[in-house]
């Protein structure tokens with residue numbers, strides 16, 4: 196077998212076999228196939244796509260490139276949730292303790308923010324002492340004892356993804372449905388969960404700008420998960436404007452604490468409770484050993500209601516405190532969020548005219564937050580946990596000229612002007628009201 200022939204086949208629109216994919220990926224990891232040949236293959240996939248069969252094979256090869264967790268000795272139904280990434284998306288930090296307190300085990304391997312998007316690990320690490328680099332034994336112990344554990348991806352899990360993602364990042368081949376699907380699913384299937392809920396974001400702040408592409412990505416990932424014996428559901432949700440009222444790490448943790456105490460922005464609570472309902476439904480399908488079924492309005496409402504009850508009773512908040520404690524963080528932060536890192540400077544962004552907010556572009560807000568220091572331009576960059584943006588207004592709100600739309604939080608003002616400019620480039624105010632985009636767009640079961 197030769198890498199050249201595999202690249203040529205894909206370049207000419209052919210389908211490659213699992214053996215060919217194994218040859219390519221194994222060779223790349225062993226250093227026998229050079230980066231330039233792997234990059235050429237990635238570009239051929241980007242341009243010509245892959246069949247479902249090829250995408251499943253690629254996922255399997257990437258999954259088998261590293262270790263998989265065996266959680267079978269841990270009692271209970273293990274369900275994880277993964278978001279394809281967005282701006283202000285702090286749902287995992289509210290949802291994971293909520294599910295754990297409702298009896299579902301949540302083994303979560305989370306990611307870091309890159310570019311305009313945020314990452315769960317960065318947000319949690321803004322809690323003084325919180326460790327996301329815990330050893331695997333501790334991850335298992337926490338899951339067993341408190342029903343939840345969150346850590347970063349280790350080099351042992353799907354190393355092929357680490358290598359391929361690095362190449363995709365510099366060869367403009369990230370935005371490809373088969374490559375994104377295999378990248379995400381190879382990591383998620385290594386976790387040993389019984390079921391998986393995917394939150395596939397769509398809109399300006401997401402990888403998938405159009406709803407159609409988001410549905411295609413969601414369908415591909417659901418097929419891969421189910422074909423590998425993990426009950427998988429994907430919910431396609433809006434990411435055209437940021438979720439909730441904050442963007443930036445410690446600001447988002449503060450918002451999560453409020454949400455866990457029952458005081459959340461409507462959009463954040465709606466997405467969290469909808470995903471909670473689907474996780475409960477997935478857990479039931481595992482317990483009953485059935486395929487995941489559609490939920491009618493009545494069942495959906497019932498699950499949402501039950502989940503809200505656990506927030507209102509304070510149980511989800513208590514579980515969050517347990518999680519912080521178990522992962523070496525300062526649990527006082529949950530009671531006194533002012534212990535979180537606070538930026539030295541703030542700057543109001545005010546409305547230039549009266550009118551309705553017609554656009555609050557998620558990508559622009561995320562990019563502005565990154566310029567303030569909350570995100571990284573490239574993997575490995577340092578971030579400022581205190582930096583970020585508070586949104587006083589969201590799309591559809593009415594503002595008066597001079598009223599504050601957002602507050603920029605910064606420690607370093609060298610990019611403050613650029614950040615404000617980028618933020619304003621994503622802000623449109625006009626006389627006419629704008630139709631609201633639905634928050635929950637599609638649910639993909641099979």
Ligand code: URA
Nearest residue numbers: 279374375376378379
């Ligand atoms: N997240 C991943 O893990 N991989 C991708 O390719 C895109 C988003």
